[in-house]
Amino acid sequence: MRRTAILGFLIVFGNAIVLQAQQPEIVIPHVVEGPGRTKPIWVSLSGFTGEASQVLQFDLYVQGFNFTNTESAQYLLSGSNNGDLQAQASDRISKAAVISPKAYRGGTLRRQAHLFVDEFAQKLGHQPICQTKIAFKGENGKASEVYISDFDGQNAQAVTRDGTIVAAPAMVPGQLALYYTSYKLDHPDIFFQNLSTGARKIFARYGGSNISPAPSPNGEQVAMILSKDGWTDLYVANSDGSNLRRLTKSPQDESSPCWSPDSRWICYAAKVSERRALRKISASGGESQVIATSGLPSPTEPDWSPDGKLIAFTSQTRSGFSICVVSPNGGDATQLVEGEDPSWSPNSRTLAFARRQGGHYVLSLLDVPTKQVKDVSRLSGIGSQSQPSWAR
Amino acid sequence: MVLGLGLAVVAAPGCHKRPGYVTNIPGAKTGVSDMPPNPPIEDEKNKMKSTTEGITSADPAQWEKATRNAEIFKSDTAYFDFDSSVVKSSEKSKVAVVADYLKAHPADGVSVEGHCDERGTEEYNRSLGERRALALREELVSTGVSPSHVLTQTLGKDRPADSGHDESAWSKNRRGEFILLTLPK
Numbered sequence: 373m374r375r376t377a378i379l380g381f382l383i384v385f386g387n388a389i390v391l392q393a394q395q396p397e398i399v400i401p402h403v404v405e406g407p408g409r410t411k412p413i414w415v416s417l418s419g420f421t422g423e424a425s426q427v428l429q430f431d432l433y434v435q436g437f438n439f440t441n442t443e444s445a446q447y448l449l450s451g452s453n454n455g456d457l458q459a460q461a462s463d464r465i466s467k468a469a470v471i472s473p474k475a476y477r478g479g480t481l482r483r484q485a486h487l488f489v490d491e492f493a494q495k496l497g498h499q500p501i502c503q504t505k506i507a508f509k510g511e512n513g514k515a516s517e518v519y520i521s522d523f524d525g526q527n528a529q530a531v532t533r534d535g536t537i538v539a540a541p542a543m544v545p546g547q548l549a550l551y552y553t554s555y556k557l558d559h560p561d562i563f564f565q566n567l568s569t570g571a572r573k574i575f576a577r578y579g580g581s582n583i584s585p586a587p588s589p590n591g592e593q594v595a596m597i598l599s600k601d602g603w604t605d606l607y608v609a610n611s612d613g614s615n616l617r618r619l620t621k622s623p624q625d626e627s628s629p630c631w632s633p634d635s636r637w638i639c640y641a642a643k644v645s646e647r648r649a650l651r652k653i654s655a656s657g658g659e660s661q662v663i664a665t666s667g668l669p670s671p672t673e674p675d676w677s678p679d680g681k682l683i684a685f686t687s688q689t690r691s692g693f694s695i696c697v698v699s700p701n702g703g704d705a706t707q708l709v710e711g712e713d714p715s716w717s718p719n720s721r722t723l724a725f726a727r728r729q730g731g732h733y734v735l736s737l738l739d740v741p742t743k744q745v746k747d748v749s750r751l752s753g754i755g756s757q758s759q760p761s762w763a764r
Numbered sequence: 765m766v767l768g769l770g771l772a773v774v775a776a777p778g779c780h781k782r783p784g785y786v787t788n789i790p791g792a793k794t795g796v797s798d799m800p801p802n803p804p805i806e807d808e809k810n811k812m813k814s815t816t817e818g819i820t821s822a823d824p825a826q827w828e829k830a831t832r833n834a835e836i837f838k839s840d841t842a843y844f845d846f847d848s849s850v851v852k853s854s855e856k857s858k859v860a861v862v863a864d865y866l867k868a869h870p871a872d873g874v875s876v877e878g879h880c881d882e883r884g885t886e887e888y889n890r891s892l893g894e895r896r897a898l899a900l901r902e903e904l905v906s907t908g909v910s911p912s913h914v915l916t917q918t919l920g921k922d923r924p925a926d927s928g929h930d931e932s933a934w935s936k937n938r939r940g941e942f943i944l945l946t947l948p949k
Contacts (some may be wrong), residue, residue, distance in 0.1 A: 509886075518920070537922050540887055553890075559824050560890075560917055579821030581894040581918045584887045597891055599898060599916065602818015604891045623818065625849075627891035641888060672888040685891065686885050693885065712885050759886055 387397040407682070407697045407706045412438035416445035424453035427485035430524055431502045434722050434737040434746050435493055449492065459485035459604065461492050466609035470495045482526065499719035506715070506724050507531065507541040507550055508735060511756040518552050519644045520567065523717065523762070524747030527737065531565060543637040543763040550761065551575060551585035551594060563594060575613050584628050587611065588635040593655065595629035595638050607641055608655055619653055628673045632700070639663060639700070641672040650674055650685060652700070664702035668734035673713045676700065677720040678764055682740070684714035684723055695725050697740060709738055709745055715762045732756035818898065819905055822912045827873055830945035837862055837942035842900055844938040847884070850896035851903050854911035859900060862942045863907040873913040875943040876900045880921045881910045893918030915945070
């Protein structure tokens with residue numbers, strides 16, 4: 373039987389390779405661009421200096437743009453920042469204006485730069501993200517607190533000041549509110565906090581541990597992992613805590629639930645035959661199904677993209693942790709960069725995640741299609757920043 | 765024995781259609797969520813009814829005012845293998861020490877606190893830490909300790925006993941600690 377060799381560097385995403393033992397022909401489908409393999413959109417930046425230039429570069433890079441000279445760019449962005457920002461954008465080839473020359477007033481220069489990039493991205497059909505927020509866990513010696521910052525790490529504020537342990541902050545989609553686990557009552561309980569008023573209340577304080585809260589995109593329910601019935605299982609309740617339902621009943625582990633964008637399905641990390649796997653289950657209960665992550669072992673901490681197309685997750689091998697993506701139907705999974713605990717931005721292409729550096733974590737942003745990565749600004753006085761939750 | 769039987773019945777069908785490992789019983793559904801409960805089994809030592817459910821947790825509100833003593837069972841900290849919540853036979857004598865004390869002081873309780881080493885993601889480790897605490901709790905209950913006197917919680921990897929980054933440190937962090945709870949008189 374003659375073996376036909378497949379050229380290793382041709383990566384096929386979602387298509388099958390036909391392997392014919394007897395016949396000499398191989399059918400090789402054309403390469404399809406996909407996660408981690410998409411070319412950036414090239415832009416040139418002219419006339420901007422200092423902080424404005426830094427902000428523009430950061431904001432564009434983490435959305436899949438990259439920088440070149442005015443002869444090679446697809447889009448030309450130019451302007452000045454003496455005091456306020458003045459900026460414009462045009463298509464280099466067609467010469468058409470994408471943003472006609474515009475003067476920004478009011479707010480900080482940073483904010484003006486964010487606004488310009490948002491407008492540029494929107495003109496290209498991307499969801500704007502430069503004025504969004506990320507909640508995260510910050511560790512300060514023995515204590516950890518919940519923080520919220522701009523998506524680039526700036527303007528961080530403490531959400532809690534309890535001097536205890538917190539975990540898994542989870543922003544409620546569409547609201548300035550979040551759930552998180554806190555050991556404030558000497559026990560892992562889930563709290564709900566309204567960030568506009570600062571008011572908070574206990575959401576789940578059952579016996580055992582109450583961990584990993586995940587609010588549904590429509591704001592009506594919260595999934596979580598409880599051990600009140602003797603095993604770590606997946607539960608769902610209404611967002612006011614009522615109508616608690618148990619979705620799994622298994623001495624095997626469940627962890628890290630996340631929701632489909634239509635609020636109908638919950639994806640979570642579990643086990644199948646002693647091996648770790650992702651599973652999904654209807655929020656109204658029933659049998660769970662495996663989401664295969666072929667080729668990438670030990671998947672945990674899934675997050676479902678707002679456009680429903682990809683589930684990002686952490687894969688763990690002997691050598692470390694990687695941020696990966698897979699179709700919600702399962703199949704071939706793509707390994708992207710070293711890191712853990714991904715959280716999608718509203719644009720379904722940029723992810724926030726944590727990566728290990730020395731003995732602690734730093735937060736970073738990844739553009740999934742281009743694999744472009746950039747760390748966010750670090751909060752001074754905080755040793756470790758992890759568990760990002762992007763407000764969507 | 766009760767514990768073993770419960771786990772054996774749950775584990776096999778939980779392996780979802782592995783030929784040769786699962787015997788399909790005509791008319792029965794497979795799948796963990798559809799498992800019918802086992803009939804209760806009486807055990808001399810443990811009069812608690814056994815089902816394929818886990819043991820309902822103790823009520824934390826009942827123990828809110830208790831004093832915590834982390835020193836008394838310090839040398840009885842139980843250790844676990846990597847990514848495992850199985851209570852090893854080498855650790856069972858430690859559980860027995862705690863169980864004997866609790867049976868001699870029936871008004872007292874214990875908080876079992878599960879920990880992990882750093883080689884896992886945060887929420888996975890938080891869940892694993894709880895399973896370690898739950899496993900130790902099951903051991904305690906199986907020796908006759910009342911389940912309403914055994915609380916569990918997880919600390920994930922937030923409180924390492926050894927902050928090193930090698931197996932010597934990691935093995936000290938994969939643990940369950942027993943904290944004695946004494947209610948005010």
